[in-house]
Each structure stands twice: as structure tokens, then as C-alpha cells.
Amino acid sequence: MHAFLRDMLQCPVCAGELRWDIAEREDDRIEQADIRCVRCGASYFVREGIGVFLPPDLPRNDLWEQTSTALGRYLHEHPDVEQRLMAAPPETLSPADRFYRALALEERGDFAQARAVADSALALLYTPEYRACHESQKRWVIDRVRDRPGPIVDLASGRGDLVERMARELRRPVVATDFSLRILRRNRRALEVAGIPEHVSLLALDARRTPFRDGAVSTLTTNLGLPNIEKPGELLAELRRVVSGEFLAITHFYPSDDEANLGVLREFGVAPLLVRESLVELLARAGWRVEIANAQTGRALPTPASELLEGARIDALPVAATVLEWCTVRAW
Numbered sequence: 001m002h003a004f005l006r007d008m009l010q011c012p013v014c015a016g017e018l019r020w021d022i023a024e025r026e027d028d029r030i031e032q033a034d035i036r037c038v039r040c041g042a043s044y045f046v047r048e049g050i051g052v053f054l055p056p057d058l059p060r061n062d063l064w065e066q067t068s069t070a071l072g073r074y075l076h077e078h079p080d081v082e083q084r085l086m087a088a089p090p091e092t093l094s095p096a097d098r099f100y101r102a103l104a105l106e107e108r109g110d111f112a113q114a115r116a117v118a119d120s121a122l123a124l125l126y127t128p129e130y131r132a133c134h135e136s137q138k139r140w141v142i143d144r145v146r147d148r149p150g151p152i153v154d155l156a157s158g159r160g161d162l163v164e165r166m167a168r169e170l171r172r173p174v175v176a177t178d179f180s181l182r183i184l185r186r187n188r189r190a191l192e193v194a195g196i197p198e199h200v201s202l203l204a205l206d207a208r209r210t211p212f213r214d215g216a217v218s219t220l221t222t223n224l225g226l227p228n229i230e231k232p233g234e235l236l237a238e239l240r241r242v243v244s245g246e247f248l249a250i251t252h253f254y255p256s257d258d259e260a261n262l263g264v265l266r267e268f269g270v271a272p273l274l275v276r277e278s279l280v281e282l283l284a285r286a287g288w289r290v291e292i293a294n295a296q297t298g299r300a301l302p303t304p305a306s307e308l309l310e311g312a313r314i315d316a317l318p319v320a321a322t323v324l325e326w327c328t329v330r331a332w
């Protein structure tokens, strides 16, 4: 993580000052450190360059950890499936299985092959309209943040699709954040292979209770973070607290009468964030001014299931065909 982040951080439990015991630095980066809150005594750390600021008292549903563990276990217990998944020509695999092959290749450290297989899978997993709408939002956000001051903090960065694009095109500090340490470790290796590790900081944090000081973040982005943050609680108020400039959230909305999908979204506790009117109202209630920018609609279908791995599917939603409204929510 970049050393300048120290000035932006506080204890995510009690907002106390942090005491840093730095064991290893490399240029402008901190590689190893032990960190303690001087007020409540909670401890955090930096290992292999990844800062870990997860509040110990907030339960997390880390799907990357679960998927990687389950995939590894399944392939270990079913060597015949592993053989077919890893040895068959990729073009003979279903789109979902290609993606699982990419995940397994990454676990083995083969990022170059994994990327080619993952790209070919993503081109088939989503409708052309879905991909075009999504791409248009990423382009819009990158152009918007180009001249903004300060580091860009990205929320719920996942595999870092947007982070990598911003770092590569803008060549300035981008902070990738996620509550999954597993995906951040994967990102560290992927960024090294991509040749752009020096622009990106990796922070493990929970978006619902971040370690950022009040107003410390001048530009916050997220690429489909909002649909993925379960039980968001006071998420929007927490983001209001930390952002002094602009929040740019790439997202999509479900039609308000799309009961098949909204029923599942309610189970995950994210339905209010995924309907246009309710998100705008929730943002306003949390103190944000809001503009819905670059809106466009595109048909979306449930992602196809795996043919080799029993019951596996890449995305939980949509569960039924729908038309999504894509946009970038600009809030300030």
C-alpha cells in the first residue's frame, strides 16, 4: 500500500488514531506493518503490501473465499472433472466452465493463460447489450476521473476490472478495496503480471464501516459494488462521511415490477439499492446530491450454469430475463 494512505486512515471500530509500527518499506510503499488503535486497542496489519483494516465485529459473507475453497475441494475430490476442466480445449467448454478454469489457473499461478480463458468466457456469459452498456459506464467513469485531484479510491473492487483500467490509462494512484483478503491477494499477483503494481494500493476493508477519516476521499468509484454489498445498513451514510468530492457508482437498476428478480434481491437485502427511485431517495436521505448519468437500457439473461461442476453458476442474478437500466450514479 502507498505510504500516503496513512494520513487518510483511522480505526474502523472507534475512529481512534492509529499507531504504526512499520517493519518493511519499499520506496513509497509499506510492505509489512503492525498497527494498533491508540483508543480502543484494536489491531490491524499490512502483509505482503496489503493493508488489512477489517472491523472484527462485523460479520462478512466472503463469496470469493467460499468459491475458491469449494472449487479447490471439488476438483480435488473429482479428479475426472479436474482433468476435463483443465485439459479440454477451452473452446469446447461451456462459458461458466471456462470461467472456473480461469479461476483454477489463477490458483496455480498461471495468470497469463487465465486471462485469455476468462476473457473468452465473459464474452459468452453476458448478452452483447449487457457488455456494451457496462463498457460504456466504465469509459464514462474513466473519462470523468481523469482530471480529478488526489488518489482514486475504488470500493468493492473484486477482481479489479475497473481498477486495472484506471491504473493503466491514468497512471496515477488507485486504491482497490474489498472485504475479501483472498481476492486482494489474487489482485496483487495479477497486477504484477500486468506490469502495473506500482499504481495500485490494496486495502482490505468493509464498505459499511471503512477506516477512512472524515472527508479523506476526494474521488470514490465503484464498478457494480452497490449490487454486491449485502446487508448494506448505513452504507450510504458511511460513504457520505468519508467522501469530500464525488462518488461515481457504476450500477444497474431492475424494473420496479420485476418481481422474479426483486424477490431474490430482497433476500440478499439489496433490493432498495437496485431500484432507481429507492436508491435516489436513500442517497438523498444520507445527505447526497444525485445525478443519474449516462443511462441506457440493455437486455440481461441469467448466466448459464456450469456443465461440469454440479450446481455452480457465475452470477446469482438475474434469475429471470429482464431489461436493466445501466447508469453511473454521480453523487456529491
Ligand SMILES: C[S@@+](CC[C@H](N)C(=O)[O-])C[C@H]1O[C@@H](n2cnc3c(N)ncnc32)[C@H](O)[C@@H]1O
Pocket: 062, 063, 064, 155, 156, 157, 158, 159, 160, 161, 162, 163, 177, 178, 179, 180, 183, 205, 206, 207, 208, 222, 223, 224, 225, 228, 229, 230
Ligand atoms: C463482483 S465485485 C464487482 C466488480 C468489481 N468491482 C470489478 O471492477 O471487477 C463485488 C465485490 O464486492 C465485494 N464486497 C461485498 N460486500 C462488501 C463489503 N461490505 N465491503 C467491501 N467489499 C464487499 C465482494 O467481495 C466482491 O469482490
